[in-house]
Amino acid sequence: MSLRYLLGRVAGMLGTLVGVAVVVFVVLRALPGDTITAKLGTQAATLTADQRAALRHFYGLDSSPVTQFFRWFGGLLHGDLGVSMDTGVPVTHLIGDALPVTLELAVLAMVIAVPVGVLFGMLAASRPGAVRDLSVQGVGLLGLAVPEFVVATVTVAWLASAFAYTPSAGTYVSIGDSFGGNLRQMLYPALVLAIGLAATVMRTTRSAYLEAAGSDFVRTARGKGVTEARVRFRHILHNAGIPIVTMVGIQFGYLLGGTLVVEQVFALPGLGRLLLDGILHQDYAIVQGVTLLVAAAFVVVNFGVDVVYRLLDPRTRSEGRRA
Amino acid sequence: MTRIPARRWGIGAAILALGAGAVACSPSPTNGGKTGESAQLVVARTADVDVLDPARATAFATNQTLALVYDRLVQVDANGKLVPGLATKWTVGDGGRSLTFTLRDGVKFHNGQTFTSADAKASLDRIIDPKTASVARSYLANVSAVDAPDPRTLKLNLTRPDASLLTALSYTGTSILSAKDIKAGTVDKKPDGTGPYSWKSWKQGQELDLAANTHYWNGKPKNAGVQFRVIPDEASIVSGMKAGSFSLGIVSDPALTKQLSTNKKMKLVANPTLDYHVLQLNGRRGPLKDKKVRQAIACAVNRKDAIDTVYFGQAKETGPIVSPAYQFDANAGLGCTAGDTAGAKAMLAKAGYAKGFHLKTIVMTGQYSTSTNLAQVLQSQLGKIGVTLDLDRQQTNVYVPNWSKANFDAAVALNGGSTDPYLQYNRYFTSDGSLKVPAGLADPKLDSLLRKANGTTDEATREQVFGDLSKQLNDDSPWVWLFRNQTYYLESTGLTGFTATPSDSLENLRVAGLA
Numbered sequence: 001m002s003l004r005y006l007l008g009r010v011a012g013m014l015g016t017l018v019g020v021a022v023v024v025f026v027v028l029r030a031l032p033g034d035t036i037t038a039k040l041g042t043q044a045a046t047l048t049a050d051q052r053a054a055l056r057h058f059y060g061l062d063s064s065p066v067t068q069f070f071r072w073f074g075g076l077l078h079g080d081l082g083v084s085m086d087t088g089v090p091v092t093h094l095i096g097d098a099l100p101v102t103l104e105l106a107v108l109a110m111v112i113a114v115p116v117g118v119l120f121g122m123l124a125a126s127r128p129g130a131v132r133d134l135s136v137q138g139v140g141l142l143g144l145a146v147p148e149f150v151v152a153t154v155t156v157a158w159l160a161s162a163f164a165y166t167p168s169a170g171t172y173v174s175i176g177d178s179f180g181g182n183l184r185q186m187l188y189p190a191l192v193l194a195i196g197l198a199a200t201v202m203r204t205t206r207s208a209y210l211e212a213a214g215s216d217f218v219r220t221a222r223g224k225g226v227t228e229a230r231v232r233f234r235h236i237l238h239n240a241g242i243p244i245v246t247m248v249g250i251q252f253g254y255l256l257g258g259t260l261v262v263e264q265v266f267a268l269p270g271l272g273r274l275l276l277d278g279i280l281h282q283d284y285a286i287v288q289g290v291t292l293l294v295a296a297a298f299v300v301v302n303f304g305v306d307v308v309y310r311l312l313d314p315r316t317r318s319e320g321r322r323a
Numbered sequence: 324m325t326r327i328p329a330r331r332w333g334i335g336a337a338i339l340a341l342g343a344g345a346v347a348c349s350p351s352p353t354n355g356g357k358t359g360e361s362a363q364l365v366v367a368r369t370a371d372v373d374v375l376d377p378a379r380a381t382a383f384a385t386n387q388t389l390a391l392v393y394d395r396l397v398q399v400d401a402n403g404k405l406v407p408g409l410a411t412k413w414t415v416g417d418g419g420r421s422l423t424f425t426l427r428d429g430v431k432f433h434n435g436q437t438f439t440s441a442d443a444k445a446s447l448d449r450i451i452d453p454k455t456a457s458v459a460r461s462y463l464a465n466v467s468a469v470d471a472p473d474p475r476t477l478k479l480n481l482t483r484p485d486a487s488l489l490t491a492l493s494y495t496g497t498s499i500l501s502a503k504d505i506k507a508g509t510v511d512k513k514p515d516g517t518g519p520y521s522w523k524s525w526k527q528g529q530e531l532d533l534a535a536n537t538h539y540w541n542g543k544p545k546n547a548g549v550q551f552r553v554i555p556d557e558a559s560i561v562s563g564m565k566a567g568s569f570s571l572g573i574v575s576d577p578a579l580t581k582q583l584s585t586n587k588k589m590k591l592v593a594n595p596t597l598d599y600h601v602l603q604l605n606g607r608r609g610p611l612k613d614k615k616v617r618q619a620i621a622c623a624v625n626r627k628d629a630i631d632t633v634y635f636g637q638a639k640e641t642g643p644i645v646s647p648a649y650q651f652d653a654n655a656g657l658g659c660t661a662g663d664t665a666g667a668k669a670m671l672a673k674a675g676y677a678k679g680f681h682l683k684t685i686v687m688t689g690q691y692s693t694s695t696n697l698a699q700v701l702q703s704q705l706g707k708i709g710v711t712l713d714l715d716r717q718q719t720n721v722y723v724p725n726w727s728k729a730n731f732d733a734a735v736a737l738n739g740g741s742t743d744p745y746l747q748y749n750r751y752f753t754s755d756g757s758l759k760v761p762a763g764l765a766d767p768k769l770d771s772l773l774r775k776a777n778g779t780t781d782e783a784t785r786e787q788v789f790g791d792l793s794k795q796l797n798d799d800s801p802w803v804w805l806f807r808n809q810t811y812y813l814e815s816t817g818l819t820g821f822t823a824t825p826s827d828s829l830e831n832l833r834v835a836g837l838a
Binding site: 031032033037038039040041042043044045046047048050051054055057058086087088089094153156157159160161163164165166168169171172264265266267269273274277281282 | 373374375381382453454455456458460461511526527528529530552553554555556558559561562563565566567568569690719720721722723724726727736738739750757758760761
């Protein structure tokens with residue numbers, strides 16, 4: 001990977017983020033209503049003109065959108081994402097509290113889903129059309145089809161009636177405070193997330209594995225007398241790796257912004273809830289900050305996936321040299 | 324294709340199964356099993372507090388919580404009657420143009436400082452100051468000056484008699500703060516009141532802890548404190564109650580509570596609140612300009628059927644007046660029986676609309692669970708007399724501006740009520756009301772009745788005027804009144820002494836304990 005390639009990528013990433021910042025800012029202001037109508041509902045109509053002016057000043061809505069944008073963007077360059085309109089708490093603090101929760105959920109779900117998905121994908125591909133293939137695919141389809149909120153709600157209800165246990169009974173415990181306490185709250189939401197993920201990974205693995213298994217080099221390897229296990233993992237799975245890694249990367253990016261449903265049902269104070277509350281209250285700084293962070297995560301994950309490609313498949317490395 | 328022995332794949336499945344079973348957990352009883360006065364009550368609800376300054380509080384959860392930390396000059400009991408708060412008594416003088424309060428002696432703020440009239444004056448002056456951007460300011464619109472002649476006396480000078488001012492002074496928005504905190508600018512940082520509970524800690528979006536104020540003037544709370552847990556999903560609150568994790572759960576979706584009443588771990592209490600469901604008509608548009616047409620619509624609506632569908636048969640029907648302190652016949656003045664489809668159809672034909680018409684109807688979504696259900700019931704009921712509701716479902720931020728500008732023929736609405744009918748309607752039906760546009764109709768008779776009610780503090784006169792107001796509203800039929808909104812309290816079986824109130828206040832938690 002040449003330096004020039006790297007610089008080009010970084011510049012592209014920054015450009016994307018500036019674009020996202022502008023789009024989010026504009027879209028938020030284009031939405032009907034503002035934080036005052038969001039907070040007061042129909043009561044907002046009872047405000048007199050000077051009450052309304054006082055509130056607009058209080059929430060910093062009385063300056064022009066252009067001024068607001070540059071004030072926010074200037075802060076952004078200093079790593080300042082602004083403050084929540086409601087509480088005056090800096091958005092960086094709010095994200096600092098919420099990000100670890102979501103990140104842990106995403107990682108935990110991945111740790112569960114990837115091995116399961118890959119192993120079952122290989123199982124299904126080992127005899128296409130056989131009972132094992134059909135049943136794995138059937139279960140996988142079910143895992144994809146049943147919405148997360150249903151699985152999550154049923155899980156919470158089942159834990160309550162079977163074990164008299166509520167994962168959200170106590171306040172969120174970070175992994176640093178108590179490993180066991182943290183796992184008790186996080187395992188079930190992570191499992192719920194892992195179901196859909198594992199199904200996706202399984203399907204990708206199955207098709208990629210089947211494609212690689214039909215290649216000439218596999219026949220050659222078998223002909224050379226390579227052991228069956230080595231053929232499967234070293235030759236087939238390794239070559240089926242690129243689509244799997246791509247899928248896992250994309251899914252991880254989605255997870256950072258997409259754990260909302262599970263966070264709601266399990267009452268976990270993650271990024272998804274922060275974003276949703278921000279949207280419901282039209283708390284601009286929060287929505288802008290979180291969206292930017294999720295976009296940044298996507299960009300970085302994509303970059304990471306590209307790097308892994310290069311490690312997995314020497315052929316893709318040449319592209320960098322040509323540049 | 325190679326064969327892979329199936330048993331090897333069992334390992335993966337076994338790992339998954341282990342993961343699911345690994346977190347075997349013992350039941351976690353509420354408050355670590357403590358009972359009596361050392362018990363902490365755990366309350367689960369969907370929303371969190373959003374601001375800490377009572378003068379700027381609008382969100383329901385915020386009002387509910389800050390009312391436990393702060394006191395008001397007067398308070399409202401479960402029957403909607405005014406009772407002493409920080410003021411022990413009050414007298415009306417100068418022909419209704421002044422209100423003098425005698426303040427309670429020996430009350431201390433949580434910070435230890437003694438409460439005096441200076442605190443009360445500073446609190447009310449702060450609400451009146453436009454810079455505070457207080458939503459409660461409109462309640463004090465008739466207050467010209469606040470005087471504190473001595474530490475135990477507070478005098479409000481009024482520009483005109485204002486009988487509802489006392490009720491307004493019982494709202495969380497008009498809480499009494501410490502003058503010292505106001506001066507130091509710490510009001511929105513750390514709540515510091517004279518109420519039954521003091522502020523302990525707050526983890527935004529998750530948990531809020533209040534500690535019992537053992538020096539509370541109205542007796543020390545019968546529990547050690549209250550913890551609020553934010554559980555955004557109502558189904559999860561129900562599950563938590565089944566597991567015995569909370570002492571009290573507050574939910575609003577009737578569908579969730581349908582099968583709960585027989586559960587051993589909890590008791591379900593359906594609480595009719597002061598908020599009411601209503602179909603607002605825009606009397607300034609098309610066929611609705613005709614009073615007979617509006618009355619026909621009101622007559623065609625069958626409240627009981629609507630309650631059966633929306634609330635599974637359990638909700639309180641209401642006419643114009645929702646206050647438990649003033650109860651009148653819901654249909655008096657209407658001139659027909661509600662739910663009489665044939666009669667309504669005949670009325671419509673007489674008015675010249677035998678063929679019916681369409682109404683652009685706005686419905687708010689995302690704010691409360693029953694709106695769409697109710698809109699569909701009304702659609703089918705009014706369809707029978709040829710009035711077609713064209714439903715337009717809108718998110719809060721779209722609905723609010725449309726509603727405010729009366730950009731609708733009809734609006735399915737959930738409006739906030741009050742124990743004082745004047746406060747319920749003055750915004751809509753007085754000539755200078757702030758909501759006279761969305762009200763959809765102005766009638767000088769309504770305006771004069773409302774002014775008459777607020778101009779006297781004589782209870783007998785007020786009751787009679789409110790009765791006339793109820794009749795006049797039915798006669799005008801600007802809206803179709805349906806039923807009161809309902810909150811559901813899931814009480815754990817150990818919870819004792821808690822009673823819900825129509826204002827959904829949790830002030831009774833003070834006398835609740837765990838057995």
